[in-house]
Amino acid sequence: MQITELNKGQNKPGTRKKVAFYTLGCKLNFSETSTIARGFIKEGFDRVDFSEKADMYVINTCSVTENADKKFKTIVKQAQKSNPGAFVAAVGCYAQLKPEELAAVDGVDLVLGATEKFKITDYVDDLTKNDYGEVHSCEIEEADFYVGSYAVGDRTRAFLKVQDGCDYKCTYCTIPLARGISRSDTLSNVLKNAEEISAQGIKEIVLTGVNIGDYGKGEFGNKKHQHTFLDLVRALDEVKGIHRLRISSIEPNLLKNETIDFVAQSKTFVPHFHIPLQSGSDDLLKLMKRRYLTDLYRERVRKIKQVIPHCCIGVDVIVGFPGETDEHFLETYHFLNELDISYLHVFTYSERDNTEAAVMKAVVPKEIRNKRSRMLRGLSVKKRRAFYEGQLGAERNILLEGENKEGYIHGFTENYIKVKTPWNPKLVNTLHKAKLKEIAEDGSVRFDFVKTEIEI
Template sequence: MKKVAFYTLGCKLNYSETSSISRMFEQKGYQKVAFNEQPDIFIINTCSVTDNADKKCRKIVREAQGINPNGYVAIIGCYAQLKPQEISEIPGVDAVLGAAEKFRLIDLLDGFVKAPVAQPGRVMASPIEEAVDYHVSYSLNDRTRTFLKVQDGCDYPCAYCTIPLARGKSRSDTVENVVKAAHEIAARGVKEIVLTGVNIGDFGLHDGKRTETFFELVQALDEVEGIERFRISSIEPNLLTDEIIAFVAQSKRFVPHFHIPLQSGSNKVLGLMRRRYRRELYVDRVTKIKELMPDCCIGVDVIVGHPGETKEEFLETYNFLNELPISYLHVFTYSERPNTLAVDIKPVVPQSQRAERSKMLHILSDKKRRAFYEGQLGTERTVLFEDEVVDGNMQGFTENYVRVTAKYDPLLINEVKRLQLIEINAEGQVEVREVETEVFHH
């Protein structure tokens, strides 16, 4: 029985796909092991969002060779689609598979036989136009929550982004299939599903035609028994409709938490980025959410240092975010990606200024999160406790994404409990107190 190990870089979508590919191996009789347990085969799922994808990929290949010099190394994922030739020349790489090939790798790499040492790895990467199939994927490595892929690819040509080049056109699962997957996940005792994709609001495209909508998917999933919570991972502001917001506000299972990419608070920079909305629409979405769900958690993606962003425009973004009732930021420092429109935009922002802007927004994010947490103190929330114990404490998240901590109790793991949020500790987590007397027995 051959042993196989996986390493995943990048987003939740990659994790859901790695998890599904690993189950394919197990069904074929391979034994899944940890990366450091002398596997015969290493599968590395790469990301291309930042410019150090190359460095990370090389480092993990070196690690794999150190663990088992005779191990077979296959590279998949976004970076493998964008730079297959380059990756095939990394010493130790046996095969590189593109977006259209990665789900067929067991068949394509028949037997996983290593090539002679001096020879570059085999490249199996069709043009991205051929990545048209949709593959159901979800992660099952964590019994409290699962990332369920509902959509793949993207038709938006944002100036800074390589995802359409790496993952192809927007395409989706069907509502029926997603509901079926949700029932399978529920049967394994998982309590929370996070819906993930490249552009999930664009759900419903099959062969380029829209046959269903994301709103229809949300309505169907709300009826799935056994799942306590559905979370929407990230949705474009122009695709987050009033009907979706209103539905989540009264939903049985969808939680009050949205992650909405902004990227810039300057309309001029949004234009340079080729984004499909302006800041006025963003304010409108946040206002609508807070009107219907005052305690809703709102996360925001922002890019600093995009070509053409002046100091004034960055400050416009900073002030815009500072004034919005949002809860935290994911800050990305712009990095040049070949074959994107942004590489031709001038002037280029110096690296030192990008770093300075990033630091300012990270501090703002901490301030926003703290204010959001403080606003939740004294309220009662449901908390789903996770399986990780650190220094005798366990952690969980409220439905509106406040991270809480409590003394370890095996009875609480994977349970949803109603608790009162009391105070913020030195680590920035919220301490809780039981609401029902039978919750804690210490």
């Protein structure tokens, strides 16, 4: 739906409005929230924390899981508690999939779909609350253009969006319905954004997108690949001033050996891959319409560990997918147990409207889904502990972050081991060579400084 621009300069001197943001879901959402926020600041708004009183609250929604849907109402109530008269807007995936449902939530004034969210300031007049939620959404086929973005959440790390949308048809997933076709930022714009981030003194950039291994498709508005993901990685490796580059998540069929080999000798890409598996059963992978089977996945892990033995490998896995028998689940458990991986992100399957899986037979009871989830979460604890123990005594590069948590400052090694040391404000956003010493009670690792460039 198209509407005319409304009174964009409403914040006159002395009447600056305050806007606050809440982001649900993935790193991609965080990068887009930051871009939307910068648009508000250009229009004369002051950004405040979501817990503070604001004139407008913007909630960037997610609909990957059932819990994300439910949390939305809680967040709206939180905004109303801070300021009952505030204007509340919803954007993001849930807003695209179920705009009328969000608009019906008490206190919501505006709901914007996939193509409208980056033009939100055009839809804001005088922030007077509406009697009912106003919806401006598109057919998802119209979401065929690309908007670049990046998030600077703290002084240490930034999320850089390089790709959006997905052409895959996984039977459990609503993301193609919420974000549209696969399309990419231009290589020149990605490099420009990376340089902007680096100029702010940020030490680490995390590449994000819906399906970043598909990078290059739709780069100039067509479906051809102008560049590949490997081209992107090679070009980013040459950007001056970036200390660390991290790949957020990449499909196993799109993670090529050439990319693994490049990361192994890269100046800035860190030894950490997050590779979705979803199931260790080939039967279920076929039902899910994934684009690989377990043999390919096993080979990717083997290749990584062959050329980067200390590499951290994270895995996404879904439990309780329709048709998952005890035998299928045990296949997954044993497959993961035998793999040389470092940790799991475990998702309990939840039915999503307008997906093939939602109407499949052999539904797994929720109590069994939850039991299987607990088993895999337990396996993840075991895997992470074993990975950390295998790194004790090694010298690693650590990047320390900016928060004082109970007298400690935390950070991560290049291969994603969480570390901690007693709080010292001079350590915020600094890089060091350190020797990993022992695992603390909270699971993080204590270390000794080996080489530091600051006086502490």
